Amino acid sequence: MKILVVCQHYKPEPFRIADLCESLVKDGHEVTVVTGVPNYPEGKIYAGYEKKQNRNETLNGVKIHRCFTIPRKSGVFFRVLNYYSFSLSSQHYLSRFEEDFDVVFVYQLSPVMMASGALKYAKKHRKKVVLYCLDLWPESLIAGGIRKNSLIYKIFLHKSRRIYSRADTLLMASQSFESYFRETLKISDHNLQYLPQYAENVFDKIPMHSTHEPPYNFLFAGNIGGMQSVETIVEAARMLSSNEKIKIHVVGSGSEYSRCKALAEGLPNITFYGRQDIEKMPSFYTMADAGLVTMKADPVISLTIPGKVQSYMAAGLPVIGAIDGETVTVVNKANCGICVPSGDAAGLADTMRRLADNPESLVEYGRNARLYYQKTFRKQIFMEHLLKVLTACANSE
The missing domain is CATH 3.40.50.2000 (Glycogen Phosphorylase B;)
Incomplete structure (x- = not known):
């Protein structure tokens, strides 16, 4: 054609x-x-x-x-x-x-x-x-x-x-x-x-973790704009700043990049990398123990599933969200992670803390994520x- x-x-x-x-x-x-x-x-x-x-x-x-x-x-x-x-x-x-x-x-x-x-x-x-x-x-x-x-x-x-x-x-x-x-x-x-x-084929070729060991790396990958509420991740990092077992990595850029990076200044457990070419992304996904997805609390935004969700699932990463709506439905149906309400930084921090204390659940969620992706997405x-x-x-x- x-x-x-x-x-x-x-x-x-x-x-x-x-x-x-x-x-x-x-x-x-x-x-x-x-x-x-x-x-x-x-x-x-x-x-x-x-x-x-x-x-x-x-x-x-x-x-x-x-x-x-x-x-x-x-x-x-x-x-x-x-x-x-x-x-x-x-x-x-x-x-x-x-x-x-x-x-x-x-x-x-x-x-x-x-x-x-x-x-x-x-x-x-x-x-x-x-x-x-x-x-x-x-x-x-x-x-x-x-x-x-x-x-x-x-x-x-x-x-x-x-x-x-x-x-x-x-x-x-x-x-x-x-x-x-x-x-x-x-x-x-x-x-x-x-x-x-x-998700692009590069993601489902990433080797999955059979075990997880500290420090536990949580990855946010994608656009950093007003809708993505990355400040929720920064606030969660602030609450976890004394927890040496948890590291947060933010890969991407956008209209809110500079503001969010400034909000995170001085925090030892969160790193901003800026936008990276897709060819470099497998190294971040291989390093990660779970993927983070956050969005503003909004009835319209909640209708959508951010594209990063499919990428995380293809790579066999548990999906950890501060998000509402359709994404929560998918994560629960696949049993591939945990979601708290949009903007709930304390809930997000508590979820990361609990996963770091129970790394076996990361293995199960990751396995379920890839299986559901291969069946559905x-x-x-x-x-x-x-x-x-x-x-x-x-x-x-």
């Missing part, structure tokens, strides 16, 4: 979409990606992409075109500019794009407007659109501080409903999304399918499901 992929973010930005596209190419498909200029999460354009450099390139067999994008920098104003600059520039580019494809695939992160260009192309060329929803709109606005009764929310409710309803198939990264699509967005006549995220399962959907849309009239 010839597949047109539209997503505002792509390699070298840290999103799974690149691994997905490269896997499609390895399977013999032709993939073209329309994306933005890389600047996430720090909000600065990556080296090698300034001044219109590398707007067209091919990476590991994937053809890439990067549309004009204003970097997100910091603050709401620049984030809005970032969102709309890609939405408008990709619509302009795709309105004149004449290459023929079998199907259009949208990997929808925030904002939902990143799908607009794909929908325009599909309508003009009479192609089907498969939209994979990872961030639920307009609910994501509430997590960002927009009130539900505000004019902004109402505008984006209409806009989101219009975009989602124009897709031919909606894939959902979380089962909790379905009720929102049907009840709030009133999208009931669409093909809604649950397709949970997978494995990459092969994801790719087979996605290809079945894409093929059906490509072959339909």
Whole structure:
């Protein structure tokens, strides 16, 4: 198949979409990606992409075109500019794009407007659109501080409903999304399918611990933004600062990186490493005894499962969370860790302390994590499901 992929973010930005596209190419498909200029999460354009450099390139067999994008920098104003600059520039580019494809695939992160260009192309060329929803709109606005009764929310409710309803198939990264699509967005006549995220193959090749010995290493790996509540981990580290058996490692960057690192200054048991390339991540996962996941207390955020959860489980790491909602459901179902409520630093600290005093439970949770991942989230399962959907849309009239 010839597949047109539209997503505002792509390699070298840290999103799974690149691994997905490269896997499609390895399977013999032709993939073209329309994306933005890389600047996430720090909000600065990556080296090698300034001044219109590398707007067209091919990476590991994937053809890439990067549309004009204003970097997100910091603050709401620049984030809005970032969102709309890609939405408008990709619509302009795709309105004149004449290459023929079998199907259009949208990997929808925030904002939902990143799908607009794909929908325009599909309508003009009479192609089907498969939209994979990872961030639920307009609910994501509430997590960002927009009130539900505000004019902004109402505008984006209409806009989101219009975009989602124009897709031919909606894939959902979380089962909790379905009720929102049907009840709030009133999208009931669409093909809604649950397709949970997978972890890159590098993670399920990491050797599992058969025993655990002090010091016990707890790893947080991923974006450090306002939604991730990494300050909860820092506060837990403060409560554990005299416990020499526990070490915390934070790998990643984002808008809250500097603030969280400053909050941890002077604490002997927590280390910040900044963002690391995925090729370096196995060394951190091999060192870790368990993975940490934290998110803000928010009914919208709780609907999602952070992608790091699948990575931890693939690597056979117990999942230790200060988080609510869908992640708690998965962890409990898999019996692969312990979750306390979002923002509960004392509960998180107590959980780490209890695990350090009972390392046998780390072995059991880790084993359960990998078994559940292989049964439910494995990459092969994801790719087979996605290809079945894409093929059906490509072959339909």
